[in-house]
Amino acid sequence: MSEPLYQVRGLVHHYGPLPALDIPRLEIPRGAVIGLAGPNGSGKSTLLRILAFLEAPSQGRVLFEGAPRGPESPDARQGITLLLQEPYLLKRGVVANLAYGLKLRGRGRARQEQLDQALEWVGLAPREFGRRRWYELSGGEAKRVALAARLVLKPRVLLLDEPTAGVDAPSAELIRRAALRAREQWGATLVVASHDLTWLGRTVDQIWGLEYGHLAAAPPAPPTPALAITPQALYLRQPTDLGPGRVSVPCRVAGLSWEPEDGRGRVDLLAEGRAYCLRLPLEEVRGLGLQPGQQAWLVLDERPAA
């Protein structure tokens, strides 16, 4: 279907006098896996809560499958689930936590295999963990149980808020695989907020940057084919000593992504209406510490034609 799953129009959300979120237009296609990056307080969690219809925006509309929904639309909320940054487990056993969402949907008694399968997806042995109580789990295990409790619902939209914060690398990898399974197996749409850009780049199709509530790099991609540049051309601070015949051009980091074919990271930059891209090993992209939307400078041999 061509109609996007989400259509956001004129979204403004206030907590105080200043808007926490200001997104004039946004579309999320079905089956997309989108990453949200940005500093603390940039509006990532707010956007996720609004996409989950837990909060209604102060202004604007959020259409889900072409229709506006609100906190009072349980039917929409039952297809959409959000994993909170610090997930909360009910004061019950692990199995009862997994079965809770299914029970809400009136799917009677959850089949044991279903619950076991969800635990296996997040790398927890059902025999060992199924019997545990909510307080008998480490932080990373609790996070994975919470993710399994959402995967078992086979949600059409899976929203993850910092799923790897405070989680070790092997757990982060398990979380990545379990989340992507949702798209592979039942075509779920994912939106993932994270500070771990390396992890995010390996997980998602596109990273959108948020800064002060603005989407710094919303799709579509830059109109012109991107010119490849070398790392030496990119400056994080305004360069002073350029050398003869060279110019410095301010640019913005439009996006960070991961190219599956060669496993390299890709930094997209926009400067004076032209697109540039920089391909580097993922670790080096991480080493640059770039955030989407960030200001940087390019040093070029000549000023590009407008």
Add this chain to the structure above:
Amino acid sequence: MNYILEGLVQAFRLLARGDPETFSALEATVRSSSLAMLASLVLGLPLGFVLGHGRFRGRRLLRTLVDTCLALPTVLIGLVVYSFLSRRGPLGDWGMLFTLPGLAIGQAILALPVVMALTATAVEGLDRRLGLTLLTLGASRRQLALTTLWEARQGLLAAAVNAYGRVVTEVGIAMMVGGNIKWHTRTVTTAIALETGKGEFAQGIALGIILLGLALLVNLGLIRLRRGATP
């Protein structure tokens, strides 16, 4: 001071030989307090949830009023309920004065603020993420309320135990609204008051010990519920 020991012995003697007067008072106590607890829990749990969870104008003021009602004197409740239920009162036609259900009305009024205030406190004390989590799992409003109350079950149990303690030990309402009628509305507490008046201290203490035994039985019954709710 011998009567304390005597009272202890007497308590066992009364229970062992199945003293009809004692058992009648015990039965009146159990009946009226059970009715009162049922009513106060049915009303108090949802109201307490709304008070603790809801975000509406005047919530703080209402909260303060409910907390103030924790200090409602039983004699005042007795007086008001008496005046309503007496033949000339607005509810005189119900004919409930000096009956156990009438007495239970008064005791429910006593228990209601306790259940409401402690339920509200228990719900307020829950993790803020609970509500969001339930919504993200697709809970409706009703499911949200029920699960929230279940998550707070430890606190709700404390509310019920507290309210029960007040109801089962109060004497003002039982005396004024129940009327301390032998074989009918004489409860354990009004019987103790009577025995004290007669100078039968040992008998009074025996009844007091029996009342404590009842409370012990109730709390033993709740142990099972308590289990599994705490780490």
